[in-house]
Amino acid sequence: MSLTEYQDTVDEVIIDSDKEYITLHIPIGEYDLSHAQIFTYFKDYLGERYWFQSKDNKFDNVGIGYRASISRDRFKVKRLSEEKKKLFDSIQMVSLTEDLSSRLSLFGGVKFDDKDTTDEWSDFSMAEFHLPVFQFDLIRQELFYTLPQNTQKLSEAFEELQETLSELSETEPDTYEGAEVNIIKDIFPDEWKKLVDEAVEVLDDETFMKVVLARQRLITFKNSLDPLYLIERLKDETGTYTIYYEKDSSAFISKSPERLFEIKDDYLWTNAIAGSAPRTLDEAENEYQQDFLLNDEKNRYEHELVRQSIVEDLKPYSSVIKYDDVPEILQNKYIYHLHTPIEMRLNDDIEIFEILKAIHPTPAVGGLPKQIAKNYIKEQEYGTRGLYAAPIGLIHENNDSEFVVSLRSMLLSRTSATLFAGCGIVKGSSADKEFLETDVKFTPMMNVLEVEA
Numbered sequence: 001m002s003l004t005e006y007q008d009t010v011d012e013v014i015i016d017s018d019k020e021y022i023t024l025h026i027p028i029g030e031y032d033l034s035h036a037q038i039f040t041y042f043k044d045y046l047g048e049r050y051w052f053q054s055k056d057n058k059f060d061n062v063g064i065g066y067r068a069s070i071s072r073d074r075f076k077v078k079r080l081s082e083e084k085k086k087l088f089d090s091i092q093m094v095s096l097t098e099d100l101s102s103r104l105s106l107f108g109g110v111k112f113d114d115k116d117t118t119d120e121w122s123d124f125s126m127a128e129f130h131l132p133v134f135q136f137d138l139i140r141q142e143l144f145y146t147l148p149q150n151t152q153k154l155s156e157a158f159e160e161l162q163e164t165l166s167e168l169s170e171t172e173p174d175t176y177e178g179a180e181v182n183i184i185k186d187i188f189p190d191e192w193k194k195l196v197d198e199a200v201e202v203l204d205d206e207t208f209m210k211v212v213l214a215r216q217r218l219i220t221f222k223n224s225l226d227p228l229y230l231i232e233r234l235k236d237e238t239g240t241y242t243i244y245y246e247k248d249s250s251a252f253i254s255k256s257p258e259r260l261f262e263i264k265d266d267y268l269w270t271n272a273i274a275g276s277a278p279r280t281l282d283e284a285e286n287e288y289q290q291d292f293l294l295n296d297e298k299n300r301y302e303h304e305l306v307r308q309s310i311v312e313d314l315k316p317y318s319s320v321i322k323y324d325d326v327p328e329i330l331q332n333k334y335i336y337h338l339h340t341p342i343e344m345r346l347n348d349d350i351e352i353f354e355i356l357k358a359i360h361p362t363p364a365v366g367g368l369p370k371q372i373a374k375n376y377i378k379e380q381e382y383g384t385r386g387l388y389a390a391p392i393g394l395i396h397e398n399n400d401s402e403f404v405v406s407l408r409s410m411l412l413s414r415t416s417a418t419l420f421a422g423c424g425i426v427k428g429s430s431a432d433k434e435f436l437e438t439d440v441k442f443t444p445m446m447n448v449l450e451v452e453a
């Protein structure tokens with residue numbers, strides 16, 4: 001079926017003058033679009049584009065152009081909830097056929113904490129979510145096209161859109177160049193180890209049990225990083241989330257294994273992930289590492305703390321919370337983690353930002369007790385986390401949502417990349433071992449950039 005057949009439907013739409021935007025919801029199966037085509041065709045939108053693919057491939061969304069945004073300097077649940085509602089309420093949705101299943105979403109995130117933003121993160125606000133002009137759902141083959149209610153006649157806009165889509169489907173993806181490395185430099189590696197040692201000194205079994213300490217690696221390039229190159233490289237590792245998020249002259253990229261939560265029809269799914277061991281190409285070694293992880297006291301203890309804390313944080317929002325006592329192994333390309341899935345039924349009328357505030361930062365990326373760990377990180381860790389280890393994801397109109405803990409990530413400017421990786425420090429941790437673990441956690445981004453340390 002071709003889109004021209006919907007022209008009558010569009011012509012008959014009665015415009016609701018109370019709304020600020022009209023969103024056309026359109027099947028695009030006839031066009032067969034690729035990520036590379038979309039990012040090639042919409043070059044001019046550089047700085048206002050994203051790609052979000054979930055680990056289970058339930059979502060593969062590309063957003064182009066930020067038509068409207070919620071952007072706040074402070075993470076205030078009430079204000080954000082009001083603004084989100086106001087934005088969704090200002091849209092007149094026009095679905096061209098009844099059998100569409102995709103949902104319009106806001107995409108964005110909330111920074112790890114409110115530590116003074118150094119220049120490197122200044123393109124992103126504390127909390128920021130975007131309604132795209134074009135939201136492509138490449139799994140369901142549907143498009144949301146949002147335009148201001150008053151710009152032009154809707155039927156003309158629809159004709160133009162069809163032209164855009166045919167041009168897009170005929171677009172040859174641009175060729176691109178790889179990244180030519182200038183310098184690779186760990187930021188303050190010795191100081192980081194010293195900080196870990198100091199943390200181990202203050203940590204105990206009761207008052208301050210865990211803190212996650214992160215470090216950075218800076219890579220500079222001789223040429224500017226081509227978005228298309230990055231998009232193609234991001235496809236290399238499967239089984240993780242993919243986040244590619246352009247904002248003004250920065251881009252943030254993550255290949256995270258970790259879901260913060262998913263909410264669907266009053267149910268919430270989350271997980272405890274803590275405890276790590278490297279995965280190699282040697283099967284016998286891998287068997288050993290998994291076995292070690294499942295039975296190692298330190299890793300199991302750390303994992304248990306994380307799980308307990310998440311369950312405690314969510315208790316006020318649910319009367320039914322389910323999980324197993326024994327963790328499973330979560331397998332990524334370069335690393336194994338201990339993993340416990342958690343499922344709960346949400347009480348009525350829970351705001352998504354409330355859940356976000358309650359659950360973030362999980363002790364997998366902050367520590368325990370939460371507030372002490374958060375303060376410790378803010379005061380002691382070098383630099384600013386910004387969107388590293390922060391919640392990033394999609395919020396749909398009805399509160400259904402999916403958020404990622406943006407690990408295995410980097411912040412890009414035109415010719416440099418800052419990679420982030422951290423690990424949980426508990427009493428008895430060894431700085432050298434943890435240093436190696438952060439090395440392993442840099443691997444997904446090193447691999448995206450095709451560089452070796």
Ligand SMILES: C=C(O[C@@H]1C=C(C(=O)O)C=C[C@H]1O)C(=O)O
Pocket residue numbers: 212214258273274275276337364365389407408420421422423424425441
């Ligand atoms: C903090 C990171 O990872 C987290 C810390 C882990 C650990 O300490 O074992 C494991 C998985 C993640 O929850 C990171 O990747 O930067």
